[in-house]
Amino acid sequence: MSCSAVASAPGVHFDPFPSGDENGLRAMGSGDPACPKEMVHGPCGGVRDDGGCEVEGIACPFADATSPVAWAGPDARTESSITPPARWLLDVRIDDTLPRLEPWADRLRALDAVVLIGEHLDEPISIAPAVAARRCADIGLGALVTVTGRDRTAQQATHEVGAVVEAGAVGVHCVTGDHPRARFPDRPGSVRFGSDGVRIAALAASAGAGLVSVAESPAATPTAIRPGRLLEKERAGATMGVLNHAGGVVDLEAFAREVRRGGAQLPLAAPVPVITSRRAAEALMAFPGLVLPDGFAAAIVASDQPVTDGVEAAVTFAADLLGGHAYRSINLSGGASLPSVERIEVLVRIIESVEERVGPTAAPSPRQPAG
Numbered sequence: 001m002s003c004s005a006v007a008s009a010p011g012v013h014f015d016p017f018p019s020g021d022e023n024g025l026r027a028m029g030s031g032d033p034a035c036p037k038e039m040v041h042g043p044c045g046g047v048r049d050d051g052g053c054e055v056e057g058i059a060c061p062f063a064d065a066t067s068p069v070a071w072a073g074p075d076a077r078t079e080s081s082i083t084p085p086a087r088w089l090l091d092v093r094i095d096d097t098l099p100r101l102e103p104w105a106d107r108l109r110a111l112d113a114v115v116l117i118g119e120h121l122d123e124p125i126s127i128a129p130a131v132a133a134r135r136c137a138d139i140g141l142g143a144l145v146t147v148t149g150r151d152r153t154a155q156q157a158t159h160e161v162g163a164v165v166e167a168g169a170v171g172v173h174c175v176t177g178d179h180p181r182a183r184f185p186d187r188p189g190s191v192r193f194g195s196d197g198v199r200i201a202a203l204a205a206s207a208g209a210g211l212v213s214v215a216e217s218p219a220a221t222p223t224a225i226r227p228g229r230l231l232e233k234e235r236a237g238a239t240m241g242v243l244n245h246a247g248g249v250v251d252l253e254a255f256a257r258e259v260r261r262g263g264a265q266l267p268l269a270a271p272v273p274v275i276t277s278r279r280a281a282e283a284l285m286a287f288p289g290l291v292l293p294d295g296f297a298a299a300i301v302a303s304d305q306p307v308t309d310g311v312e313a314a315v316t317f318a319a320d321l322l323g324g325h326a327y328r329s330i331n332l333s334g335g336a337s338l339p340s341v342e343r344i345e346v347l348v349r350i351i352e353s354v355e356e357r358v359g360p361t362a363a364p365s366p367r368q369p370a371g
């Protein structure tokens with residue numbers, strides 16, 4: 001693919017996939033051939049504790065890295081690029097019940113909440129990110145819409161990012177994406193990854209996305225380079241880091257301190273699991289590289305009122321995180337065991353209970369160094 005092919009995509013002004021040596025970007029090169037996602041800016045969050053890939057039987061070539069892969073493109077950081085993110089990210093799936101969320105749009109806006117739309121491998125129906133963005137915009141939902149590099153050439157990713165922004169999304173969540181063989185080893189067919197989360201973040205920033213979020217997995221091997229990866233993502237264009245489950249309050253606050261010590265300024269959203277069924281717990285625990293708070297899932301699995309206890313556990317965890325000094329945003333995430341409307345009802349109940357406990361202004365400014 002040529003530079004000009006990408007540069008001609010609507011709204012996108014920077015090409016992180018150069019075929020020439022403009023801007024000294026050849027250092028990005030092509031991805032590591034030993035990585036089934038062909039990542040340049042690895043590792044992803046799926047590295048197993050023993051250094052194995054999320055796809056069984058492969059050694060992760062990034063597992064022993066002692067420093068993150070440096071972003072070799074232009075430094076996108078500016079004072080104005082660090083915009084205050086939404087206070088609440090709500091993990092919601094697009095399904096046939098989406099139109100029934102319209103009456104919730106004003107309430108979510110008042111709560112400073114946006115829906116986070118994933119590109120999940122187990123979606124009941126597959127919808128392109130730009131279509132999801134349009135459907136959310138049509139009913140007034142603020143949406144942070146995921147674009148992955150999975151099954152997309154670099155050029156297709158470029159166009160998808162531009163289309164998501166044009167569709168009115170609040171922002172683009174930029175991730176490499178899970179490998180299908182990590183979740184469904186017996187699923188036939190092959191898949192190619194044309195880009196990784198870092199390069200998609202550069203595209204989203206170039207396309208003028210209001211919010212450019214990226215993911216990081218603090219508990220995934222090699223843990224020492226995870227804080228530094230967020231600095232490289234920020235340099236590529238990220239304006240928010242959304243963390244995967246990585247233990248309890250103490251663990252997450254320690255990670256935030258390391259991120260600030262490494263120089264990254266971008267606001268961070270802490271992960272709070274919303275587990276209301278055994279199925280939801282099992283779905284979360286199946287991901288390599290994720291660590292739930294001690295006893296969190298087991299208590300809900302053993303409960304005879306899992307919805308009530310799951311909500312209370314999430315409220316307590318979120319209130320403790322917002323009551324500290326490291327996080328001003330929370331990502332309420334977990335298995336989608338409830339239909340969209342019931343799920344929104346539960347999530348709003350959690351938000352209202354947390355706000356009652358900590359107050360809507362208790363969190364620090366996003367530029368304030370973590371405690």
Ligand code: SF4
Pocket residue numbers: 034035036037038039042043044045046047048052053054055058059060061062179
């Ligand atoms: S764990 Fe991720 S980065 Fe490492 S080889 Fe597998 S897909 Fe690539």
